[in-house]
């Protein structure tokens with residue numbers, strides 16, 4: 029790790045440590061102990077998070093320190109139009125992971141799903157938190173934002189305030205803004221054609237920079253990792269053209285998929301339940317959109333690394349890509365020769381030329397062709 033970076037992060041962490049603790053009743057050490065985690069477990073977790081964020085392993089103690097200081101930054105979490113899967117995915121594990129404990133530990137000033145307050149009191153809490161922590165709080169928004177003539181299809185609180193007004197007001201004074209999930213990043217399911225509520229992603233209603241953390245839902249690690257990344261650096265991470273952090277969304281699902289060897293060998297599931305399915309063959313022909321989807325599910329999985337869609341036997345449906353409900357379907361058929369633009373700017377025709385998807389029936393996909401695509405993706409970086 030270079031010295032400048034070390035100094036910069038140490039400065040940031042000591043600045044954070046001078047802020048008052050927001051929860052005086054507990055420490056991270058106590059919280060972990062109560063849930064049966066040792067300090068060693070915590071450091072192991074910090075090491076894994078460091079690697080996960082593509083940081084040098086020498087930064088592990090800093091990542092641990094950032095997690096310990098994560099109660100110094102107030103967090104406001106707003107719900108717009110969505111299914112609450114993003115929150116549920118993080119909070120409703122039967123065995124709480126260290127990720128979900130960190131989420132308990134950060135100072136969630138407002139979160140409609142889990143706070144005790146309701147009605148007037150909830151609305152007051154939100155206004156109070158925005159005012160009190162002006163310019164200091166991190167804003168996480170889940171859900172698409174209905175706009176235009178249908179803006180009031182989503183109202184929040186007893187005043188009938190539209191979701192859009194809430195999102196715009198809370199964005200105006202936030203220190204950093206994260207759009208959590210595909211709905212908040214790109215509009216998601218409610219923005220699928222014909223989009224009756226004119227729903228859009230958060231970045232379309234605020235002029236403040238928004239970091240998109242898509243996935244329907246995103247993994248708990250991507251949510252916590254982004255908060256930790258902000259705690260460490262206090263700045264925007266490197267982003268791709270869809271404002272997704274490159275450290276999390278820089279590779280395609282296909283790049284690190286455990287079934288990739290079968291793709292390369294031309295071994296495909298032809299229909300669900302066939303011999304190929306039993307042998308764990310590649311799911312491309314039954315609709316896997318892993319070659320067009322940028323996310324880290326194949327590396328990190330979900331639910332404490334337990335499983336992920338492809339491991340469970342269904343192809344990736346492209347849930348972290350913009351407009352995937354409209355562009356990636358039918359979900360159980362291959363994209364084949366339909367034109368589809370990925371972040372690499374390649375149409376599906378182009379991809380199939382380069383990696384041989386158009387000739388899958390002939391079996392055997394040349395490694396040289398994969399190398400050609402890898403070179404093209406490098407050129408685009």
Ligand code: FSX
Nearest residue numbers: 110112113209210211244
């Ligand atoms: Fe649901 Fe979140 Fe999908 Fe959307 O996740 S899991 S519909 S991304 O906003 O609640």
Ligand code: SF4
Nearest residue numbers: 285288310311316318
């Ligand atoms: Fe994995 Fe899907 Fe790629 Fe096959 S097409 S290797 S299942 S990501």
Ligand code: F3S
Nearest residue numbers: 323325344345346347
């Ligand atoms: Fe979504 Fe595909 Fe991952 S469907 S959860 S991006 S494997």
